[in-house]
Amino acid sequence: MAASIAGVFENDLQQAINSSKVFVVGAGGIGCEILKNLVMSGFNDIEIIDLDTIDVSNLNRQFLFHKQHVGKSKAEVARESALSFNPTVNIKAYHDSTMSADYGVNFFKRFAVVMNALDNRMARNHVNRMCLAADVPLIESGTAGYEGQVELIKKQLTQCYECLPKAPQKTYPGCTIRNTPSEPIHCIVWSKHLFNQLFGENDPDMDVSPDTADPDAAGDAGMAALKGEANDQGNVTRVTTREWAVKSNYDPEKLFRKLFHDDIKYLLSMGNLWKNRTPPKPLVFGEVPDAVAGCSNETDAVLKDQKIWSVAECVEIFSSSCRNLYSQQQRLDLGDNLVWDKDDKDAMDFVASCANIRAYIFGIPQKSRFDIKSMAGNIIPAIATSNAIVAGLVVLKAFYVLRGQLENCQSVYLRNKPNHKNVQIVPEACLVEPNSKCYVCSPKHEQMGVVNGSILKADDFLQNYELNIVIVQRCLTRDGPLFEIIGSETAKPGSPEKLQPENGQTDDDDDVVHVIDGESTSNATSSIRKRKLET
Ligand SMILES: Nc1ncnc2c1ncn2[C@@H]1O[C@H](COP(=O)(O)OP(=O)(O)OP(=O)(O)O)[C@@H](O)[C@H]1O
Ligand SMILES: [Zn+2]
Known part of the structure; x- marks a missing residue:
């Protein structure tokens, strides 16, 4: 059964759907639904990643998986099952963590839109940052029981995933x-x-x-x-x-x-x-x-x-x-x-x-x-219907992104109960602007002064550690981490010679310098470094 979208969508959208490469991060409850929706609505070029294998407990709601798949890669089985809906689609599956260094900024730049279907904050933060760095629209989604949420994250247009502090996980004395x-x-x-x-x-x-x-x-x-x-x-x-x-x-x-x-x-x-x-x-x-x-x-x-x-x-x-x-x-x-x-x-x-x-x-x-x-497991039971609704909204938002109508990409909330207007799927009135103080997406964050060669001091008030962290930035074209700590060594103030990176190289040996949106040049940073070393 091949998806036919002729006559369903207007020509421009149909063409965009046909020609856009999209990335689904996570092939669990929401990810499986997204993949099915993408294939059924005519997307031709899809990549999907998941680090996990299929567990029996996934089978009740992750319908691309069946009993015989238990123990196999989620991403690969999701691909095979989705191809049975439309065998002509080009789907590439990665059985890996999206946080692996193999998926750097250049990897993300290849996509017209990225769709998150993850279950943890660390991976979400990571994809948020990669999409900001690559300037690719990210559609972030999640469910918790009967509730759910879909939001667009677009550099300098909307809030990013880390613009507002999230409630810490509950801890006990x-x-x-x-x-x-x-x-x-x-x-x-x-x-x-x-x-x-x-x-x-x-x-x-x-x-x-x-x-x-x-x-x-x-x-x-x-x-x-x-x-x-x-x-x-x-x-x-x-x-x-x-x-x-x-x-x-x-x-x-x-x-x-x-x-x-x-x-x-x-x-x-x-x-x-x-x-x-x-x-x-x-x-x-x-x-x-x-x-x-x-x-x-x-x-x-x-x-x-x-x-x-x-x-x-x-x-x-x-x-x-x-x-x-x-x-x-x-x-x-x-x-x-x-x-x-x-x-x-x-x-x-x-x-x-x-x-x-x-x-x-x-x-x-x-x-x-x-x-x-x-x-x-801090589990709120996953509900297949919530996942399906949220995944449907994700793909609808992707349509808006491909049409270039980002103004229609307000966040949408799936509520446990209808609100006072008797609406259960509630859109935000407008896009929420980025937080100008966000240390992740604010274009002004270079004012923190963290540039290539900066030395950050960290101390441990209980054990009297004193740690100097040397920050080295990687070059713009490199498809890898934007920041790297190449050396850290305890040093007492006044002993600058101890601040060399452990491998004996200086940052001058490396391709110098990039802070996200930073403007430093190699000359500027080497002088900064020198100045820092002399203090
Ligand atoms: N860093 C990561 N890279 C790739 N995939 C990830 C990463 N972190 C989480 N995932 C995947 O995101 C998916 C989230 O799906 P979901 O919330 O349905 O979780 P699940 O593990 O399938 O189900 P449950 O947690 O309810 O048992 C999982 O398949 C998980 O393996
Ligand atoms: Zn932000």
Whole structure:
């Protein structure tokens, strides 16, 4: 079935659709819909990128994918399925991250319009910047449950994705997570941190051990726990969780004892914490309540996901997921880590079981694996209809862009409920102008004075690091990052010779200079650099 747009669109648009190269970033819920719409409306030259492979959980709404595609590249399968609608279309698929250096400014410049169908802020920021640098219109879109949004981002005409600060993701005080959880989400966050401590990238901000600096503990930080039976390790010098795990060969029983018995005893010894709270109950491996057989029955996956496991089941799942993750970790190259992914069975089992064991200890209601997955992944359930509406709007906006009618590209919001005018798909009254103070898209941002050779100072107020960052700009024609840090080295003020890049080259060896919209020349920057080095 080939798309025929003759007679549907006016000639100019028809021609533009036929001849324009477009780029779809993301082949998930919205991306699949966009690709189908593009192919069905006569686009001939489409490129699509997605870094991920197809998961079973995608199949209910990402209709270009079927059971036999699970595990295959999203971008490539989306291409094949879309070609079945119209085999004459030229679709190029990339199984890769759009943030890879292979897709630089020159890559983006080849497109008449770019359409974002992503699910994370970092990638959205990146594509926003690439499209601004390449001066290509970007249609940004997203859904959250019943709500959605489509907006045009065009350099110097509209707000960019980063013009306004976005609400930070919800975080929880460290001492609540480590010492005094009171809600299931606190246990889930703790478990995700624990995953990273044991198997992922070691981030000191994600410590899971009892926090002896908790202001609520007010000075009695676990002294009792250092004595006698209260801490059967006699663990005066506390080692990190990772060190402990490595020493114990990731033995689930030993890990359990430390995490759910010894550390809890230690917490109990901080008497002040429990004056007005129900104290936690340490658990003993092998003596957990409510053993239920058959919890590892793989054929019962849906039921298993939605029922609440007994503590004994949690312990079994904790043990097996621990062992599986440990062997996954051992297969990695030295220095590599596992990355938590809600769709990875062992990673999800680990977090769900740990969260529930901890919840039980603290008298917090336990949750099903299904609920924990949704909370741990910050998931608002994706709704196929919202994705379809938003993808339809994206392609309608693309038509306006191709006609050159950018003034008709106001943002559109899909609302959960009709507004006071009984409208559910609500357009903004007009285009929203760029924020003149935006450090990403404002043409004035070169006033910050960051040019080739600038040395930025960063300090870490806790650990007294002093870091000098040498900024080197790449030449305009180069299809790569616009900024690059080629060397950074601690240096004390007054020792300028330490500020040479690590590789021994100076920026003069490199093609000099470009800040986005900056006006510096190589002469100007070398003198700036010199001046900086002399201060
Ligand atoms: N840096 C990136 N480069 C390329 N594709 C990306 C990048 N970041 C995210 N994506 C892709 O964007 C798509 C977003 O689609 P969607 O929001 O439907 O997510 P999903 O992972 O398919 O579904 P869910 O998160 O609901 O399980 C995903 O397929 C994801 O792999
Ligand atoms: Zn901006």
